[in-house]
Amino acid sequence: MTGQQGPVIWMRPEQAPVGRPAERSRAEITAAAVELADREGMEAVSMRRVASVLGTGAASLYRYVATRDDLLDLMTDSTASEYSLTAPSGDWQADLLAIARQARQIMRRHPWLPTMVMGRPTLGPHGIDLLEHVLEVLADHPAGPARKLEAFALLSGLTALFVQNEMAAAETSDPRQSAYLHHIAAARSHPRITALLAAFPPDDPRDRFDAVLVRALTGVLG
Secondary structure (H helix, E strand, C coil), X not given: CCCCCCCCHHHCCCCCCCCCXXXXXXXXXXXXXXXXXXXXXXXXXXXXXXXXXXXXXXXXXXXXXXXXHHHHHHHHHHHHHHCCCCCCCCCHHHHHHHHXXXXXXXXXXXXXXXXXXXXCCCCCHHHHHHHHHHHHHCCCCCCCHHHHHHHHHHHHHHHHHHHHHXXXXXXXXXXXXXXXXXXXXXXXXXXXXXXXXXXXXXXXXCCCHHHHHHHHHXXXXX
């Protein structure tokens, strides 16, 4: 039988109640960790490496952040501060799409973020502000509270998946694969694939992010 986890980091004091006066802040530690992850990837983020960036010892960081998991939560939530949340326009689709476009750019700036969003979603103070904004955008929508919450999760999750695919395609793009698909289409041995490629050729430059997201959100909200 596993014991209960303690409260999330935002429900705990900024610094351990004993020890020397504070020399760092969670914000400083988080910023250093985010910069490290942006530069070297999430695998580089450890308490020791972050402490080195800050010019201190790893033991001192534990006075502010109890575990690496706490640090990951702080990092993920900090990226939600990068949204510009403007007053709802009355057009929920346009407003949610504006948020999703921002999310896409934020995730591109922080290549480690999509994996975090998909694997360990976190709601801290900045994430709560974002959720409140989405609920405000949907305040007059007839969908129930559960569906609105699903829409919020879908917005971030689908955007993360889209950005993951973008990054993977950029890293593994191979013209031979496109040539093979065209070869299959020309052979007409797989008529459904031939029809699909005729409608959406592999080198089609159009960005379908907006259209896919709107269809998905409309389906969830009804």
